[in-house]
Amino acid sequence: MSKHGTYIGRFAPSPSGPLHFGSMVAALGSYLDARHYRGQWLLRIEDVDRPRVVPGAEDAIFRTLETFGLEWDGAVVCQRDREQAYAAALSRLKEGARVFACACSRREIADSVLARDGSHRYPGTCRNGLPPGRAARAWRFRATPGEVCFDDSLQGRICEDVDADVGDFVLFRADGLFAYQLAVVVDDADAGVTHVARGADLIDSTCRQILLQRALGFPTPQYMHFPVVVNAAGEKLSKQTLAAAVDTLPPADVMFRCLAFLGQCPPPELARAGVATIRQWAIENWNRRLVPRQRTGLAPGEQREYV
Incomplete structure (x- = not known):
């Protein structure tokens, strides 16, 4: 938490395709951290890199988050308008x-x-x-x-x-x-973001972003980088590695597996509950200290350990 007790977090997907399991880990982790600490959770569409935008992906992201009950605060911010x-x-x-x-x-x-x-x-x-x-x-x-x-x-x-x-x-x-480096720094500052929770694939960008924050006189948020979900070959889940879109899978099962990946040890009986019940349990029981402190983690069903 910040010294004043304010928490403003965010989820900032790129509309380059539908959300897959790795995307949902970042979305759910950032959402739970914000809600557990009674903070705000903002949604930003990072479409500054226009050639990577896939038509229809933005609406698909909205639908998926709504299906999982991950409600955001305020209006959606799109980088194309910034x-x-x-x-x-x-x-x-x-x-x-x-x-x-x-x-x-x-x-x-x-x-x-x-x-x-x-x-x-x-x-x-x-x-x-x-x-x-x-x-x-x-x-x-x-x-x-x-x-x-x-x-x-x-x-x-x-x-x-x-x-x-x-x-x-x-x-x-x-x-x-x-x-991206300039856009994300300006966006976070303008939104008053105090906590950035995202995948560890972005950890190597953080020091560049801190330099920009200092040069522009912006505050530096608290950072938390979750393990990136990889397949057995060590490749990050993505459209290029044929990762399945989560909107084709049972939502409660996806949410349960995301919690397990994040080390939250959901009780087995929770797997039979609905999305709303799982989400409420996760908000109440979220524990940062249980999240694996590695940069990558194996996707469920793959036969490798965290590395």
């Missing part, structure tokens, strides 16, 4: 010389070293000005040396030197779209 807020934040960063124009293409940085998240670390080509005859394609945040650290409620102390490990990262893309 471009003015992102532009204003980028302008502030420009005024403070915290960003610079970049002319580099992906091909031009393809030979650079890899960052922790598997992307190519930017080599700083345009840091001191655009090369002669080159026009700006994107805007990058000017990273500074030194570790950024935060205490994750599940994963413990996390530190990263963004300058050394990632380099200057993109805030405004060459295709004219704002980057």
